[in-house]
Amino acid sequence: MFEILQLEFMQRAFIAGVILAPLLSVLGSFTTLRKMSFFSDGIAHASLLGVALAILTGIAPFAGALLMGVALGVLVFALERYAKLASDAVIGIVFTTGLALGVIIISLQPGYQPDLISFLFGNVLSITWGDVWVILGFSAAILSTVLVFFRQITLLSFSEELAWTSGVNTKRFDLLFYVLLSVSVVLGVKLLGIILVSALLITPPVTAKLIAQSFHSYVALSVVFALVAFMGGLFASYYLDFPSGASIVMFATTLFAGTFVVKTVKST
Amino acid sequence: MKNSPALDIQNVSFGYGKGPLAVEGVSFRIAKQSTTILIGPNGSGKTTLLKLMIGLLQPTHGSITVLGRTPEQARMQVGYVPQKLHFDHTFPLTVREFLDLSNTGTDTDVTRVLADLDIRRLARAHVGTLSGGQLQRVLIARSLLGEPEILFLDEPASGIDIGGEQSFYGLITNIQQERGITVVMVSHQIGLVAQQADQVVCVNRTLLSSGPPDKKLTPKTIEKLFGEHVALHEHTH
Numbered sequence: 001m002f003e004i005l006q007l008e009f010m011q012r013a014f015i016a017g018v019i020l021a022p023l024l025s026v027l028g029s030f031t032t033l034r035k036m037s038f039f040s041d042g043i044a045h046a047s048l049l050g051v052a053l054a055i056l057t058g059i060a061p062f063a064g065a066l067l068m069g070v071a072l073g074v075l076v077f078a079l080e081r082y083a084k085l086a087s088d089a090v091i092g093i094v095f096t097t098g099l100a101l102g103v104i105i106i107s108l109q110p111g112y113q114p115d116l117i118s119f120l121f122g123n124v125l126s127i128t129w130g131d132v133w134v135i136l137g138f139s140a141a142i143l144s145t146v147l148v149f150f151r152q153i154t155l156l157s158f159s160e161e162l163a164w165t166s167g168v169n170t171k172r173f174d175l176l177f178y179v180l181l182s183v184s185v186v187l188g189v190k191l192l193g194i195i196l197v198s199a200l201l202i203t204p205p206v207t208a209k210l211i212a213q214s215f216h217s218y219v220a221l222s223v224v225f226a227l228v229a230f231m232g233g234l235f236a237s238y239y240l241d242f243p244s245g246a247s248i249v250m251f252a253t254t255l256f257a258g259t260f261v262v263k264t265v266k267s268t
Numbered sequence: 269m270k271n272s273p274a275l276d277i278q279n280v281s282f283g284y285g286k287g288p289l290a291v292e293g294v295s296f297r298i299a300k301q302s303t304t305i306l307i308g309p310n311g312s313g314k315t316t317l318l319k320l321m322i323g324l325l326q327p328t329h330g331s332i333t334v335l336g337r338t339p340e341q342a343r344m345q346v347g348y349v350p351q352k353l354h355f356d357h358t359f360p361l362t363v364r365e366f367l368d369l370s371n372t373g374t375d376t377d378v379t380r381v382l383a384d385l386d387i388r389r390l391a392r393a394h395v396g397t398l399s400g401g402q403l404q405r406v407l408i409a410r411s412l413l414g415e416p417e418i419l420f421l422d423e424p425a426s427g428i429d430i431g432g433e434q435s436f437y438g439l440i441t442n443i444q445q446e447r448g449i450t451v452v453m454v455s456h457q458i459g460l461v462a463q464q465a466d467q468v469v470c471v472n473r474t475l476l477s478s479g480p481p482d483k484k485l486t487p488k489t490i491e492k493l494f495g496e497h498v499a500l501h502e503h504t505h
Contacts, residue, residue, distance in 0.1 A: 033356055033359055035356070084285075151369050154361075154369055155369050155370065157359075158355055158356075158359060158361060158366070158369075159353060159354065159355050161324060161350055161353075161354075162348075162350070162353070162370070162410075164323070164324060164343070165322060165324075165343060165346070165347075165348040166369075166370050166372075167343050167344050167372070209358060209360055212360040213360070213362075213392075214360065214361070214362045214365055214392075215359075215360055215361045215362070215365050216365070217360075218360040
């Protein structure tokens, strides 16, 4: 049907994106409502430390980023909850420290580091079939968990106080959400890069919120906007020869701007 | 077990962080199927005491028993209406969805509370767009899901205009009588206590008095709680 899908690297990127777009937008639906956008941005940036350590020790950079993302997500959760430190301050410290350590470790490595550049900005060419399987496995597990605990996660996002009185173990589900979000962000980094992954997590849900009539429609529209942004961005990057991550982000932003303008015009 | 109290609070103290105690050495019991109102001035520890009773806070000293269990264990047997609900008002959640999320029973339960609280017309409205009075009704409807044995309400009329307060408290009395549940309510309205409560608990960090309003709500207690310029006047209309 499309010329670009004849290419194997594009097939891999397309499959990875079609899996990642719903994953990031579903998690993002809760992230934006919980005002945790800075958390996802912080985890994405701090995962560079995992990439750096993986390059240093010779393990797969993707695995290093995943392990570090989860570790730092749990660290942020613990510092917020038990040290009673302000969320934005904790994330600010963890984010910059992880990034700084990552840069120092990478600077000690001789020569050009292609893995580093692909993690910074994302690269469809860098996605292997192995990555696709990893993305598929984790995404299926995360989305299944969200589906099973949809009630608890939604209530917790709405009000921790009401979630508690509805019998939700708020501490446990909060930690679960931090871990799920951290893994999802790192999975998204492979496609969009550290700098751009938050866009697919945040922009589609914010666009959906402009027009959603209910919570279920909000989540469904977030997924639709994320898929449209991904496919539109990927095709645009191929035909216009733009970087893929940046193209996907710009497509998502265009959808947001268009929806915002139409909604504003209709309501005046 | 029928004569055992719904709530048993024994020598409870609680402080936020390293600051002074918000509640100190408070003890009282609440009988089943009664209406108890906690009164006291702003900052007297009323809301803190209520949050201790539902397990949102843990006492630093003393013990709390709710229906013979710890507050955490009894969570599913109590309903709770907060004074002010802090949430993102752009949250795209309809009233029906909000009640469905809070409901562990059947769809019929949600339909019933929507009818009982006369909020069926609000089912498709976004929770964030409701007025103060509408939101309070929705929160009460939510608190009734799961057939609670105790209903905790923290200043439930705080978001309601003065004209609507009387009928709102009448609604709570009806719920209490129809369902035969125990009601524990925080309020600073002394007149309401005299009219509706079986028991009044007067707190100002420590317990000042506890018992039937006609015996415990004396001018001396009121002066101790609110100062000498506050007195109890009976409504005649």
